[in-house]
Amino acid sequence: MKIARITLRHVRMPFRHAFSTSRWTLTHKDAILVEAATDGGLTGWGECVALAYPDYCYESTAINALVLREYLVPLVLGQELADAQALWDAMSPVAGHRIAKAGLECAFWDLDAQARGQSLSTRLGGTRERVETGVSVSVHDTPEALLRSVEGYLREGYGRVKLKIKPGKDLVETALVRKNWPGLKLQVDGNAAYTLEHLDRLTGLDDLGLLLIEQPLSNEDIIDHAQLQQRMRTAVCLDESILSADDARKALSISACRIINIKPGRVGGVRESVRIHDLCRAQGVPVWMGGMFETGIGRALNVAVASLPGFTLPGDISASSKYFEEDIVEEPFSLNADSTLTVPTAPGLGIRVDARRLARYTVAEETFTASAR
Structure with missing residues (x-):
């Protein structure tokens, strides 16, 4: 499988109620969403779950976006990726940054399961x-x-x-x-x-x-x-x-x-x-x-x-x-x-993204294509 196009979106969604732990209070959900597409017409989605501020760990929404843009996306875009191990081998030059990698890997698993006609479960x-x-x-x-x-x-x-x-x-x-x-x-x-x-x-x-x-x-x-x-x-x-x-x-x-x-x-x-x-x-x-x-x-x-x-x-x-x-x-x-x-039973993650809602909560977006690399 080759990923021909990747779009990164920073979304910011308000919580219904503020949420407090021993360390912080959140009023919004910030995340980097990964949309990965193949030349064959499949689209997979992933989510980087780091918080807006790096207090849960050293990663944050902004750091996820930077690491994906500058390092991870160039390593995998247009490469032949037979399975998840091949994806991890491709990302191996980048140390740590598990949350950023997980967002990209989620999109890959979505594509992989769709290609097999199976739910991810x-x-x-x-x-x-x-x-x-x-x-x-x-x-x-x-x-x-x-x-x-x-x-x-x-x-x-x-x-x-x-x-x-x-x-x-x-x-x-x-x-x-x-x-x-x-x-x-x-x-x-x-x-x-x-x-x-x-x-x-x-x-x-x-x-x-x-x-x-x-x-x-x-x-x-x-x-x-x-x-x-x-x-x-x-x-x-x-x-x-x-x-x-x-x-x-x-x-x-x-x-x-x-x-x-x-x-x-x-x-x-x-x-x-x-x-x-x-x-x-x-x-x-x-x-x-x-x-x-x-x-x-x-x-x-x-x-x-x-x-x-x-x-x-x-x-x-x-x-x-x-x-x-x-x-x-x-x-x-x-x-x-x-x-x-x-548990969803449709192929891949089994969900469909609502384009209008996605646009409503997107605060930044950038797209990368294999031909442009």
């Missing part, structure tokens, strides 16, 4: 027609406001809730949610806001019947996570600490966690996500799908990957309406009555 070996999902609830100013938000999401049909927490907004808030909904599937996410000096606060969560505590310590603190897991009954789940299957292997080898979160954008795309999934499944370690406020393009990719058999915990994929008044795909993802999303 089928292409990857997915086994589910629906994937279980939950909802992520931001840090709130007051416990009362938090309870109102949780109640609203439960009324919408979500069966699992994840609370964003930070020091000083953790034990009381989580205990209140547990008190109000004793049987709720509940977990928390520290977004690396804690250290081992907060051990008493963290172990205080052990009595609240949580599914897991996600990334409580710094991204680089694998050793400290291992110490924390030894002292907590609740399963520690690693997110930002895991950038590859090799990272997952090392973390599991020292018992730094019992669960791993997989975000295709964070780890470099589908290929590495599947590798982490396979490693964890072989060791009996649960994985679940994370989210980065994706548009319908990135959401379709996440749903397809989450249909693999090792994804045994509810994900953070959520319905499109969780974040956006309108999505850029013609048929946004909606929540089923059993707190699931339906």
Whole structure:
């Protein structure tokens, strides 16, 4: 397969509600969308999920655009790419920048599956027609406001809730949610806001019947996570600490966690996500799908990957309406009555981009062709 044309679009979409974690508050979704076309008439889509500001990691929307424009697009445009490994070989001169690479790789997988007449889920070996999902609830100013938000999401049909927490907004808030909904599937996410000096606060969560505590310590603190897991009954789940299957292997080898979160954008795309999934499944370690406020393009990719058999915990994929008044795909993802999303069955990602909505939210656009290189 040869990619003859690539268009990069910077989109900016307003959130329905501001979303706050222990580290930042977002009011808009910024992303670089990758549209890749072949001479044979196929078009594939990908999404770079980095935030507008480089505080989740060193990548950002602007950095994604620069790396794609100056380095990655010239490396792959017009090249014969037999499979995803060939794409990664072509991109190998560029170190790091997994999110930028993942956006380009997503578009390739869309093209690859379309060319085979398969949905991406089928292409990857997915086994589910629906994937279980939950909802992520931001840090709130007051416990009362938090309870109102949780109640609203439960009324919408979500069966699992994840609370964003930070020091000083953790034990009381989580205990209140547990008190109000004793049987709720509940977990928390520290977004690396804690250290081992907060051990008493963290172990205080052990009595609240949580599914897991996600990334409580710094991204680089694998050793400290291992110490924390030894002292907590609740399963520690690693997110930002895991950038590859090799990272997952090392973390599991020292018992730094019992669960791993997989975000295709964070780890470099589908290929590495599947590798982490396979490693964890072989060791009996649960994985679940994370989210980065994706548009319908990135959401379709996440749903397809989450249909693999090792994804045994509810994900953070959520319905499109969780974040956006309108999505850029013609048929946004909606929540089923059993707190699931339906896996697309049409070839490739199985979505169609709405050209008018896309134009409405595009703030910058540039196109590259093989003949111009």
